[in-house]
Amino acid sequence: MGSLVYIDARQVDTKTVIREMKRPYSLEEYIEKVKPIVEDVRERGYAAVREYSERFDTRSFDDPRVARSEMEEALREIGDEARWALEVAAKRIREYHEATMPRDTVREGYGLVWRPVERVGAYVPAGAKPYPSTLLMTCIPARVAGSRLVVAASPPYRDRGFKAHPLIEAAALVAGIDALYAVGGAQAVAGLAFGVNPLPRVDKIVGPGSPYVEAAKLIVSTETGIDMVAGPSEIAILADDSANPELVSLDLLAQAEHGAFSSAVLVTPSKSLADQVASRIKDHVREPHMGLVFVVVTSSVGQAIGIVNEYAPEHLEIVMENPRDVVNEIRNAGAVSLGEPVAYMDYAAGPSHVLPTSGAARWRGGLSVYDFLKPIALVSAVDEETLDAAIVLARLEGFRFHAESLEARKKAR
Structure with a gap:
């Protein structure tokens, strides 16, 4: 209350x-509970994922991937009005993120180019209520950014024959993602982080979830990128x-x-x-x-x-x-x-509704195409003044071969 x-x-x-x-x-108490689950998935793979799904979601699948035919059935099942709403929202979300894509910057001597995060996994909650909007808000920016593989994981839906909630399945089709998996909880996060067949290994995991999901994201963040702790x-x-x-x-x-x-x-x-x-x-x-x-x-x-x-x-x-x-x-x-x-x-x-909470807006903004892009610096056409400065700094810091490498390049020019 x-x-x-x-x-x-x-x-x-x-x-x-x-x-x-x-x-x-604080996620401290959840981290203690989730850490054994994450490590078990790392060691035993999908067998552990399935066991935890049966324990916490009361349902699991040998193959959790939702077939395209099931998504198409879900899209028919939800009705015309729901389909229309998903498509209108998806169009607006796509337009917004396309408009905010950064451009490469190349100058004489230096530059910055943007490259997409190749493999993205989105977590889409569906506990007490399904959140098809979250699938749109997380997966569409990744698609716009150019990520090669965009997948989503969402808990299995208990009350119907669908593997995931029909609204989630329909949203996955509308968003045009590569795959949807009916797996939830910390075990889904661990499965995507480590790549336990049939779940693919991803380079970044995004999306909100329960404290257990957020704790799992925090644990795997030392080896897989995450968006934020929500x-x-x-x-x-x-x-x-x-x-x-x-x-x-x-x-x-x-x-x-x-x-x-x-x-x-x-x-x-x-x-x-x-x-x-x-x-x-x-x-x-x-x-x-x-x-x-x-x-x-x-x-x-x-x-x-x-x-x-x-x-x-x-x-x-x-x-x-x-x-x-x-x-x-x-x-x-x-x-x-x-x-x-x-x-x-x-x-x-x-804009995405995945946003920083608990004061995190002091240092970051909401989920955007920038979360799925990597800035890569370019350097060329070294000028004499900055080269000499680099040599001096290398000597000041005591790095002999740094300095000699630079001096040799200067002589060879």
Whole structure:
């Protein structure tokens, strides 16, 4: 059951407010539980994957790969409206990521070229609810970036004859990935990291999951790339008197329904708006499976912006009279919505909804084509001045052969 916390920040500093809002997120206890699973998969391969699937998902397959015919059946099964929604969202997501692809930069003497991560595995949750949108949000950017192999793993669906949830299977077809595997949990992450036949070994694993999945990603990250460690979902709404309290309330509740550990925060200099929103949501947040909602009243817009930047939210929604003026002052946020509901960003706005949580927006952004690209530096046409500088630095650091290598090249020019 969630709860509502009302904070009057007009007489306290930003650090005090953040201390009250922040909830520490640690994977330590999950790492201890997951590590034996990861190591068992490393040692015994798919036999271990299957055993853990039977234990945790109550179902497993000799061959977990979902056939294309099953995906096509799923696409028919979900109906025209669901198919239309998946295709429209996929088109917008693809367009957004195509527009953000970087270009190679080549100058006289140096340059930078981009090359795709060759093999990508996406984890797509499907526990209490299926997340076909996550398959689109993780696999399409990899495809746009040019990854040669793009596969996804998702837990087997218990209630039907499909290997994975029909919506996940349909999304896989719409996204045009190479393969979908009906495997979930830490065992799926380990299988993709090590390549236990029939699961392929991938170069990078992306996508959100339970704390067990995130712990497994962290464990394998020393030998396989990962996108980020995703914690509970969170939103901050920065609003003023121009905001509609009913719409703000619904946007907060939409994020709080992600689960008991999710956080939804309203930060506003308007006490009137804060009071109206608190009144509207106080009963709803007490429902089962709702998260924690904070309503924070500040002394000024400047203090509100300071709190948001320190909080570094996964999602930031700016609902103010001039949101484009305010966004220039935002330094830390996974993704920013200018007046539109974050729920739109969750599904069809274009940017990926896989975003940094728990303050990680201070050092990285959301999943994008850059997560599936590698910048490779080029060097050519050495000039005399920088070559001489390199020789001096090599001597200063005591690397004799570095210096001699450079000096010999200088003489040979």
